[in-house]
Amino acid sequence: MSMSVLAGRITDTLTQVRDRLAGRGDTVTGIGLWLLIAVLIVSSAVGSTQLFVVGVIVGSIYALGALGLTLIYGVLKFGNFAHGDTMMLGAYIAFFFLTGQVARTAREDTELPWALDSLPGAVDGIGDLTFGYGLIIATLLAAVIIALLSVALDRLIYRPLRRRRSGIVIFAIASLGVAIVVRSLMFIIWGPDPRVYVSGIHRAQSYPFGIVLKTDQIFIFAVAVALAALIYLLLFHTKLGKAMRAIADNPDLARVSGINTEQIIVWTWVVGGALVAVAGVLLAVQSQINPLLGFVILLPLFASTILGGIGNPLGALAGAMVVGIAQEVSIEFFEPAYKPGVAFVILILILLVRPRGLLGAKV
Amino acid sequence: MTGMDRLKAPLAGLSGDKLITPLAFLFITTLVILMPAERSGWDLGGVVSFLTYFATTVAIFSIFTLGLNVQWGYTGVFNFGIAGFFLVGAFTAAIFTKGPPPPPDPVTGRPYVEYVGGFADKLDFIPFLSSGEWLPFILGAAAAALMCGVLALLLSIPTLRLREDYLAIATIGIAELLRNIALEEEGLVNGPRGLLGIPSPLAGLFEPADYKYVYLLIVVAVLIVVYIAVERGIRSPWGRVLRALREDELATVASGKNVFAFKMQAFVFGAMIMGVGGALYAYQLRAISPEGFSHFFSTFLFWVMLIVGGSGNNRGAILGAYMVWGIWIISLQLQGYTPARPGPLGFAIPEILQGRIFFIRDFLIGTIIVIVLLLRPQGLLPEERRVSIWVERQARRRRGSSWKPGEGTESPPD
Numbered sequence: 180m181s182m183s184v185l186a187g188r189i190t191d192t193l194t195q196v197r198d199r200l201a202g203r204g205d206t207v208t209g210i211g212l213w214l215l216i217a218v219l220i221v222s223s224a225v226g227s228t229q230l231f232v233v234g235v236i237v238g239s240i241y242a243l244g245a246l247g248l249t250l251i252y253g254v255l256k257f258g259n260f261a262h263g264d265t266m267m268l269g270a271y272i273a274f275f276f277l278t279g280q281v282a283r284t285a286r287e288d289t290e291l292p293w294a295l296d297s298l299p300g301a302v303d304g305i306g307d308l309t310f311g312y313g314l315i316i317a318t319l320l321a322a323v324i325i326a327l328l329s330v331a332l333d334r335l336i337y338r339p340l341r342r343r344r345s346g347i348v349i350f351a352i353a354s355l356g357v358a359i360v361v362r363s364l365m366f367i368i369w370g371p372d373p374r375v376y377v378s379g380i381h382r383a384q385s386y387p388f389g390i391v392l393k394t395d396q397i398f399i400f401a402v403a404v405a406l407a408a409l410i411y412l413l414l415f416h417t418k419l420g421k422a423m424r425a426i427a428d429n430p431d432l433a434r435v436s437g438i439n440t441e442q443i444i445v446w447t448w449v450v451g452g453a454l455v456a457v458a459g460v461l462l463a464v465q466s467q468i469n470p471l472l473g474f475v476i477l478l479p480l481f482a483s484t485i486l487g488g489i490g491n492p493l494g495a496l497a498g499a500m501v502v503g504i505a506q507e508v509s510i511e512f513f514e515p516a517y518k519p520g521v522a523f524v525i526l527i528l529i530l531l532v533r534p535r536g537l538l539g540a541k542v
Numbered sequence: 543m544t545g546m547d548r549l550k551a552p553l554a555g556l557s558g559d560k561l562i563t564p565l566a567f568l569f570i571t572t573l574v575i576l577m578p579a580e581r582s583g584w585d586l587g588g589v590v591s592f593l594t595y596f597a598t599t600v601a602i603f604s605i606f607t608l609g610l611n612v613q614w615g616y617t618g619v620f621n622f623g624i625a626g627f628f629l630v631g632a633f634t635a636a637i638f639t640k641g642p643p644p645p646p647d648p649v650t651g652r653p654y655v656e657y658v659g660g661f662a663d664k665l666d667f668i669p670f671l672s673s674g675e676w677l678p679f680i681l682g683a684a685a686a687a688l689m690c691g692v693l694a695l696l697l698s699i700p701t702l703r704l705r706e707d708y709l710a711i712a713t714i715g716i717a718e719l720l721r722n723i724a725l726e727e728e729g730l731v732n733g734p735r736g737l738l739g740i741p742s743p744l745a746g747l748f749e750p751a752d753y754k755y756v757y758l759l760i761v762v763a764v765l766i767v768v769y770i771a772v773e774r775g776i777r778s779p780w781g782r783v784l785r786a787l788r789e790d791e792l793a794t795v796a797s798g799k800n801v802f803a804f805k806m807q808a809f810v811f812g813a814m815i816m817g818v819g820g821a822l823y824a825y826q827l828r829a830i831s832p833e834g835f836s837h838f839f840s841t842f843l844f845w846v847m848l849i850v851g852g853s854g855n856n857r858g859a860i861l862g863a864y865m866v867w868g869i870w871i872i873s874l875q876l877q878g879y880t881p882a883r884p885g886p887l888g889f890a891i892p893e894i895l896q897g898r899i900f901f902i903r904d905f906l907i908g909t910i911i912v913i914v915l916l917l918r919p920q921g922l923l924p925e926e927r928r929v930s931i932w933v934e935r936q937a938r939r940r941r942g943s944s945w946k947p948g949e950g951t952e953s954p955p956d
Contacts, residue, residue, distance in 0.1 A: 258707045284897060339916055347707055348620050352845060353915050355622075359842060359908030366901035474837065478718060481711045516726050523715035530708055531700040 208533050216501055223508040228388050230507045236396045238503025239403030240465060243458035244476065245483035245495040246410055247451030253427030253490025254447040255337065257350035261358040262455060262480060264473035268361050269325045269456025270463040271369055271470075274376065276317035277302075282370030302377070307384070307394035309377045310464070318460045322453040329452035330445055332357060338441075358473070365470040374468040399461045406457060407496055410450070414492055419446055427490040475519060479506065482522040486529050488539020497537060501525070563922045567861070570868040577875040580885060594754045596871060600864050601761040602822045607848045607859035608765075608772050609815030615853035615925070616776055617808035618788035620706040623713025625840035626720045627813050630693055631686040631820020632830050633724065633731050636740045638665065638682035639825070656729045657737060672747065679743035683821035690817030691810045698806045717841065724832035736831025740824050761822055765860075768815055772856055775811070784808050838904065843870075846911045852921025861923055866907070873903040 224231045248262045275281065279294030296302050301313030336353055383393045414420035422443045425433040434440055462472070483502045487494025502522050509521045529536060574596065575589070582588040606624065613619040621627075637659030646653040665678040697716060701709040725734050748756050775781050787794040787801050795801050824830055834840075843866065851862020876891055877899050884890040891899065914921065 258711065283894065336912055336916065343919075345915075345919070346618075347705070348614075348618070348710075349915060349919065351620070351622075351707055351710055352849065353912055355842060355845070356908045356911040356915070359838065360905055360912070363901045363904035363908060367898050367905065478711075478715055482715075485708070485711070514726050516722050517719075519715070520719045520722060523712075523719050526715055527700055527712060530704065530712065534704050534708065 205533070209537070212529075212533060212537060220501075220504060223504060227508055227511050229390055230510060231504060232390050232392065233396075234504030234507030235500065236400050236465065236503075237507055238500040239400050239407075240458055240461045241476075241479050241483050241503050242496045242499035243403055243406055243454050243461065244480045245487070245499045246407065246492055247454040247458075248480050249484045249487065249490055249492060249495040250423065250427075250447050251451045252484060254423055254444060255341075255350075256430070257347045257354070258481065259451075260351055260354040260477065261332075261361060262451075263475070263477035264358040264361040264365075264470075265325060265329070265452065266455045266459035266462065266476060267468065267470060267473035268328075268365060269321045269459035270468045271365055271374075271459075272324055272456070273314065273317040273321040273460045274369070274374055274463070274468055276320050277313050277376060281368050282372075284370075286372075304377075308398055309381050309393075309395055314376055314460070314464075318457060321460065322456040325456035326449040326452035329448040333444065333448050362470050362473060365473075369468075369470070371470065374463075376463060376468075395464050399465055402457065402461060406454065410454070410492060413450070419443070423447060478519050478526075479503070479522040482526040482529075485534075485536055486525060488536030491536070491538045494536055494538035562918070563861075566865065566922060570865050570872070573872045574868045577872060581875060581878050591754060594758050596867070598754070598758045598761050598826060600860075600867050601758070601765045602819055602826065603844065603847065603867055604765055604860040604863040605768050605819035605822065606816055606844050607851065607863045608768055608856060609812040609819065610844055610848050611812075611853060611856060611859045612772055612775070612808055612815065613812035615848060615855070615859070616781060616788060617784040617805060618706065619702070619805055619809045619812070620710045621713050621809065621812070622710035622841060622845075623715070623717035624816060624844050625835045625837050626713065626717030627690045627693065627816040628820045628823070628840045629717070629720055629724060629832065629835040630689050631817035632824040632835070633737070633820075633832075634686040634689045634817070635679075635682040635821030636737045636824045636830060637661070637731065638685050639678045639741050640737065640739070655732055655735075655738075657732050658730060662741070675744050675746050679741075679821075679825060683818050686821040687814040687817035690813040690820070694810045694813035695806065698809050702805045702809065703802055714837070714841075717835075717837065721832050721835055731832070734831065734833060736829065736833070738829045740828045740830070742825045742828060757826060761826070764818065764822060768818065769856060769860075772815070776856075780804075780807075842911075843907070846907055849911060849919075849921055850914055852923040852925060854925030855921070855923045858921050858923035858925075862921065865922070866910075869906065869910070870903065873899060873906065 220231075223234070244262065244266055248259060251257075251259050251262070275294075277295050279291030279296075280288040283289040295313040295317050298313060301311050301316075303311045305311055336357065337350065340350055340353060381393050381395065383391045385391055412420075414424060422433065422438045423446070425436070425438060426440060426443055430440065462476070466472075479499075479502050483498035484495055485498070486501060487496070487498030502525055505525060506518045506521045509518065513520075575593070578592045579585075579589045582592075606628070609627075610621065610624065613621045637657055638661050640657070640660050641662045642660035643653065643655050643657055662674070662678045665681050666674040668677060693716070697709070697712060701712045724731050727733070731737055742753070742757060743760060744756055745753055776784070783794065783799050783804050786797075787799065787804060791801055794804075847862040847866045848859050849862070850866055851860065852858025877896065879885045879890045880896065881890045881893060895902065
């Protein structure tokens with residue numbers, strides 16, 4: 180009898196020691212990772228300033244996408260593979276409101292008699308920007324529509340799956356199905372050719388340290404920072420945000436504390452959808468609109484989310500910046516076609532050394 | 543019992559649940575046979591060769607769905623990067639069976655075609671039995687399986703201990719990366735131009751016109767071997783562990799199984815099957831390019847096939863490949879119905895939709911998967927309840943004494 184008690188004690192002690200050691204190892208890995216990231220960022224900022232700055236801008240677009248992805252991941256517990264394509268759909272909807280164009284044939288467009296660009300002065304550049312207030316209204320409309328669409332898709336597809344208690348894999352496949360549907364719709368409605376909001380060559384300004392930037396890019400960064408700040412306020416200073424974080428942390432505990440999970444899920448889709456629509460427009464301002472970009476961007480978004488820690492909005496911001504900068508600076512060393520590869524390598528590394536991410540909870 | 547229930551009772555045996563599989567099968571089969579027949583002006587020879595090609599492709603894709611069934615259907619390992627294994631399998635087989643690349647252009651000094659490998663002559667090391675017709679192909683398929691197995695092994699180390707969706711994202715990433723490498727590194731497999739003139743097994747022994755039937759037989763033979771291998775594996779104690787850990791990982795750990803090792807074995811086994819499928823695909827097409835291994839075509843389509851057919855059921859995996867590839871082919875046939883040349887009853891696809899038929903097909907496939915997941919998640923042929931053959935035998939023996947066949951009960955007591 181006493182022997183078994185003793186054995187139990189010994190096992191307990193051993194477990195405790197191991198847990199403590201593991202905890203320390205984890206802290207060490209965490210500090211090591213942060214240091215590594217700091218070194219990489221500083222060296223690339225000094226070594227190739229121009230690429231670094233572009234990386235920050237790309238990273239801020241990723242950040243908006245990754246914020247929505249990580250919120251949905253945290254609250255609904257599945258990776259939304261339709262996120263990238265929803266992002267492109269947002270960009271297309273804004274394009275449609277702005278120009279009223281849909282593809283009639285492969286080369287030719289049908290144009291609605293009236294669109295936002297018919298408003299007086301709607302396409303005249305604001306200051307040094309290439310676009311006018313028309314695009315801003317179009318973006319707001321796109322954000323509203325994507326938010327509503329996300330809620331509708333949740334009602335139609337994800338909620339029934341939730342009721343049936345399907346595994347995360349079923350959700351993932353369903354979301355991939357949604358991604359395919361969304362992408363094919365973009366091809367059907369707007370055709371395969373890339374689109375831009377404002378055609379022509381855009382002048383870039385020179386800044387100190389040999390940086391060349393378009394004013395649009397500064398605008399992208401400013402919008403991303405403002406929206407990220409807004410999300411921070413929402414998550415950490417409102418009841419809704421508190422409820423979201425509670426569900427992300429522990430859904431069962433949140434439910435027994437009287438949080439209406441379904442209602443919070445609806446709001447999560449609204450916030451995530453609106454964010455991703457704006458991110459899509461910003462991406463299109465930075466490069467172009469193209470139905471295939473939705474899939475290309477999915478991997479950096481997931482890499483950012485996992486690097487930051489699933490369900491952690493601050494982590495998603497940090498992760499997106501790291502991925503964006505790493506991808507742009509990689510041009511210095513590899514072919515640009517390997518940009519998705521950079522996101523992938525980051526993803527594999529983080530899964531190997533610290534799967535819960537920089538700021539995530541234990542998985 | 544309400545009135546409604548009484549009305550339903552006699553129809554219970556004929557409910558839509560049981561009818562849906564044969565009806566869907568009949569529908570697709572009718573269209574697959576009739577549409578090309580109508581388009582070719584009821585030319586029997588053309589239809590037969592069309593159906594032969596169709597059946598060959600279905601058999602090759604069935605090998606993929608069987609491999610995916612080992613990974614996902616039985617083990618719950620979430621491979622979202624089939625495209626990567628497909629690409630590796632096809633290109634490995636191609637560079638094993640092609641001869642060495644031709645010498646570079648004498649004027650510019652630049653090579654026409656660049657690729658590594660080209661082992662066909664070296665692999666033909668048996669001097670008799672016209673081994674050049676089959677030996678390099680078997681070795682090529684084996685190498686394809688091996689490469690895919692190694693790839694799966696490497697991928698499983700960082701991901702298989704984690705939640706299943708991590709593997710999904712990692713496999714998507716590797717598929718995309720491999721496709722980029724194949725496109726960018728021109729010296730590897732000739733870059734975006736891809737490899738042309740891949741030889742086919744036994745092609746030199748038959749008339750080119752008859753070869754398609756021979757190749758169908760070869761592919762079906764391989765499919766049967768793979769099917770038996772998977773069935774046996776799944777019925778074995780090994781397969782039972784796989785299904786156990788799919789249902790409840792914790793309970794499997796608690797009964798002393800090394801879950802990671804079993805998952806890895808299933809992932810590698812499935813990937814090797816996919817490698818064989820990729821090799822057969824390369825031998826059939828004879829020309830492959832990295833562009834062809836897109837995510838939509840080579841990952842998502844196999845998932846749709848398996849889920850439509852019924853994951854966890856090998857016959858379902860094959861049926862799913864048939865049904866979905868049938869839909870794919872039918873939608874291609876639709877393109878022939880132009881307003882200038884309408885089909886029966888004046889059926890025609892308007893001009894405006896003609897150029898978009900591929901996207902409409904993608905839309906259809908995406909919608910099908912969502913609808914199947916919502917309304918019939920078990921697929922057309924659901925997974926059967928399986929116990930060990932020993933338990934089954936035991937049960938049969940026990941039944942022999944107390945329960946006689948044909949006594950009226952449809953389902954014997956468990």
